Structure formats: C-alpha cells, structure tokens
Amino acid sequence: MAVYDVLHADDVPEGGSALVRLEGREIVVYRVGGQYYALNNYCPHQGAPMCAGLVSGTTEPAGVYEYAYGREGEIVRCPWHGWEFDIKTGKSLFSERTRVKSYRVEVRDGRIGIVLGERGTAP
Ligand code: FES
Numbered sequence: 001m002a003v004y005d006v007l008h009a010d011d012v013p014e015g016g017s018a019l020v021r022l023e024g025r026e027i028v029v030y031r032v033g034g035q036y037y038a039l040n041n042y043c044p045h046q047g048a049p050m051c052a053g054l055v056s057g058t059t060e061p062a063g064v065y066e067y068a069y070g071r072e073g074e075i076v077r078c079p080w081h082g083w084e085f086d087i088k089t090g091k092s093l094f095s096e097r098t099r100v101k102s103y104r105v106e107v108r109d110g111r112i113g114i115v116l117g118e119r120g121t122a123p
Pocket residue numbers: 043044045046047048078079080081082083
C-alpha cells in the first residue's frame with residue numbers, strides 16, 4: 001500500500017473534480033460535502049472518461065405519484081450512455097455488481113493523497 005500525494009485540497013472546489021495521472025492510470029478526484037473521493041477515469045461499460053460526466057443527484061424512492069430528488073452532488077453520470085454511479089463508493093445505481101473502481105483518499109496537512117495497492121485495488 002502506498003499513498004501518493006496528488007493535489008492540494010484547494011485544487012478541487014466543492015462540487016468539482018480534478019483529473020490526475022498516477023502510476024499509469026487516470027483518476028478523478030471529487031469533492032462532495034467537504035470530503036474527497038477518487039474514482040477511476042474509466043466507465044466499466046465501454047470506457048468513457050468519467051471526468052466528463054455530469055455530477056448531479058438522482059431520484060429517490062418515493063410514494064406513488066411522488067417525485068423525490070436528492071443526493072445532489074453525489075452522483076456522476078457517464079457522458080456516453082448515462083449510467084449513474086455513486087461518487088462516494090463507485091457503485092452503480094442500478095446494480096450491486098457494476099461499479100467504477102474507487103480509491104481511498106487521505107487528506108493530511110492540506111494535501112490530497114490517493115492510496116494504491118490496498119486489498120481490492122490494483123497495486
Ligand atoms: S461508456 Fe459509460 S455508460 Fe456506456
């Protein structure tokens with residue numbers, strides 16, 4: 001496991017994202033509610049760049065004839081075919097088995113670090 005210092009915390013505005021290249025891969029760092037999350041810049045469907053995806057919310061369970069919109073800023077929509085993913089986990093909104101690879105993020109002394117090589121992530 002290694003932590004790679006990639007950005008200053010101020011490089012990613014609230015609700016925004018930043019693309020970094022790290023050890024041969026592209027990773028998108030998102031800032032949601034003051035927390036940072038990192039997803040692979042590669043959609044598991046056909047490889048679209050997730051950095052070009054719209055960040056928004058989604059509809060939530062509601063009663064009949066009701067419309068409930070929520071989770072604003074927590075969902076990224078793939079720019080090619082619209083699959084939606086939870087920025088905080090990388091999981092798709094439609095299947096437990098489909099996800100964008102995510103990485104743990106550590107923030108220390110105003111610097112953002114991405115952790116590679118943890119169990120479940122590629123070294
Ligand atoms: S490439 Fe992302 S949904 Fe198709």
